[in-house]
Amino acid sequence: MSKRKQPDETSRTAPAQDIRVFRGVEAWVFDLDNTLYPAETDLFSQINDQMTSYVAQLLDLGRDEALRQQKAYYREHGTTLRGLMLEHKVDPDAFLAYVHDIDYSGVAPNPELGAQIAALPGKKYIFTNGDRPHAERTAAALGITEHFEDIFDIVAAGLLPKPNKETYELFMDRTGVSPVRAAMFEDLHHNLEVPHRLGMRTTLIVPEGTREVFREDWELEGAGAPHVDFVTDNLTAFLKRLNGTLKAG
Structure with missing residues (x-):
């Protein structure tokens, strides 16, 4: 062995x-x-879910399509936020507050x-x-x-x-x-x-x-x-x- x-x-x-x-x-x-x-x-996965939810609400998409769009922004622009800012004039402060509204209790x-x-x-x-x-x-x-x-x-x-x-x-x-x-x-x-x-x-x-x-x-x-x-x-x-x-x- x-x-x-x-x-x-x-x-x-x-x-x-x-x-x-x-x-x-x-x-x-x-x-x-x-x-x-x-x-x-399981911290960033929560942020990832929040980003998907944000994109779904903003663009009126189903969750699967919102996830695909989110990842496309990420790959093209470096972050989902930058893609949303450039293509949809999203307020960065509102986005950051939303996606980081998560549960930190799992961080030991x-x-x-x-x-x-x-x-x-x-x-x-x-x-x-x-x-x-x-x-x-x-x-x-x-x-x-x-x-x-x-x-x-x-x-x-x-x-x-x-x-x-x-x-x-x-x-x-x-x-x-x-x-x-x-x-x-x-x-x-x-x-x-x-x-x-x-x-x-x-x-x-x-x-x-x-x-x-x-x-x-x-x-x-x-x-x-x-x-x-x-x-x-x-x-x-x-x-x-x-x-x-x-x-x-």
Whole structure:
């Protein structure tokens, strides 16, 4: 019987990298949804359902057709919101309030994740295509709020979502983060393309059960792409290994 791989040694391997490349990193940038908490937490699926309901009501569509339209906006424009803004002049504040009106009780505190984030040398940021109130509620539920310097949300980005290059530039201008001394953790590979080009170390988070929850195959392509330095299905375990390497010198 073959030896079972550890959680951060998935079969979906990224290009071979030495984890010591994280030495010298001074800024640690984390996406929020399905990155700081796993997809099976059933949080983003609630947001997804809310977006479908919003599209159905706005365009007077059945739920299946509304879901197809929602995903079309997402694929074409980066977020459903941006598609609705461009094509239907939707009020972004009303949309964000509606889709984030969800139940956070399923988000369990994760003290070990918090400890590993706290142990990383330098500043830590949340960089999300969601809004700040959602990020604040989620971080509070996880018990990790105190470890972050700031939250850069879709409103701070001028409602222009990742993976647009201008959004990353706005983030760096606001925070003073130098990309060559930064690392980014994301659950969507295409959101790592620009950071990689700018010099960031990149890690793709691929939670167990992702395909079965709500994600589409096209979103999971690219796990072995050159712009993905590392792949893990367990962020806490990966950070623990990373911190151990950094401490070892």
